[in-house]
Amino acid sequence: MTSGTTSPNAGGGRLTTRRWLSVMLLTMTALVLAGGGFGAVALRHTAEVSNRLADRIAPARTAVGQLEVHLLQQVAAVRGYVLTADGALLDPYRKGVDAERATVARLANRRRATPYSQGRLRSGTSRRRRQAMTNTS
Numbered sequence: 001m002t003s004g005t006t007s008p009n010a011g012g013g014r015l016t017t018r019r020w021l022s023v024m025l026l027t028m029t030a031l032v033l034a035g036g037g038f039g040a041v042a043l044r045h046t047a048e049v050s051n052r053l054a055d056r057i058a059p060a061r062t063a064v065g066q067l068e069v070h071l072l073q074q075v076a077a078v079r080g081y082v083l084t085a086d087g088a089l090l091d092p093y094r095k096g097v098d099a100e101r102a103t104v105a106r107l108a109n110r111r112r113a114t115p116y117s118q119g120r121l122r123s124g125t126s127r128r129r130r131q132a133m134t135n136t137s
Contacts, residue, residue: 070100
């Protein structure tokens with residue numbers, strides 16, 4: 001037999017209270033730092049989406065609403081002209097065309113407008129014009 005003293009940590013691999021608290025403190029610190037990092041990433045993404053909404057999407061939606069109004073003015077003017085054959089009723093049509101072109105130019109010149117969105121703008125404008133003219137017949 002060997003005679004010797006054994007330390008409390010030698011046999012079972014137990015942690016002392018001090019080590020247990022240290023491990024828990026380090027674990028909680030790591031979790032807080034990880035949560036802060038994830039929160040910062042989420043906040044940055046939210047800010048980017050919010051800025052895109054305020055800077056690009058909302059003004060574009062407003063311009064599209066104006067575009068629809070101008071197209072409706074054109075349709076009403078053409079209908080009035082078709083019914084009465086009065087050339088004076090085409091003045092709102094001409095104003096609507098000018099306003100439509102100005103709105104389309106504003107949309108096309110928006111900062112960071114992609115070729116995809118510009119193509120959709122052109123096709124949407126021509127499609128709506130065809131629909132409006134078809135509805136007047």
